Amino acid sequence: xxxxxxxxxxxxxxxxxxxxxxxxxxxxxxxxxxxxxxxxxxxxxxxxxxxxxxxxxxxxxxxxxxxxxxxxxxxxxxxxxxxxxxxxxxxxx
Numbered sequence: 702x703x704x705x706x707x708x709x710x711x712x713x714x715x716x717x718x719x720x721x722x723x724x725x726x727x728x729x730x731x732x733x734x735x736x737x738x739x740x741x742x743x744x745x746x747x748x749x750x751x752x753x754x755x756x757x758x759x760x761x762x763x764x765x766x767x768x769x770x771x772x773x774x775x776x777x778x779x780x781x782x783x784x785x786x787x788x789x790x791x792x793x794x
Contacts, residue, residue: 707747714740728777731770 704712717737724730744750 707744710740710744710747714744728770728773731773735767735770 714737717733717740721730721733721737724733
């Protein structure tokens with residue numbers, strides 16, 4: 702049996718979902734979760750699957766994940782900037 706694009710997106714979504722559960726830090730987990738959401742959206746669009754009743758609640762979640770990822774990245778950059786002794790800023794610890 703030859704796997705089509707729909708099947709490949711489904712397998713990718715399953716693999717990314719499993720990969721999110723083994724992450725030890727938040728940043729990689731959020732990146733994988735955003736990728737999972739993208740694969741699931743593509744899987745459902747290509748497969749023409751009917752959305753489940755609770756999918757309407759999950760529809761805004763990819764946007765929330767991206768906003769949280771941007772916020773976390775800003776935080777990490779700020780911490781690195783504060784801890785860098787060569788940064789030359791007044792916020793160094």
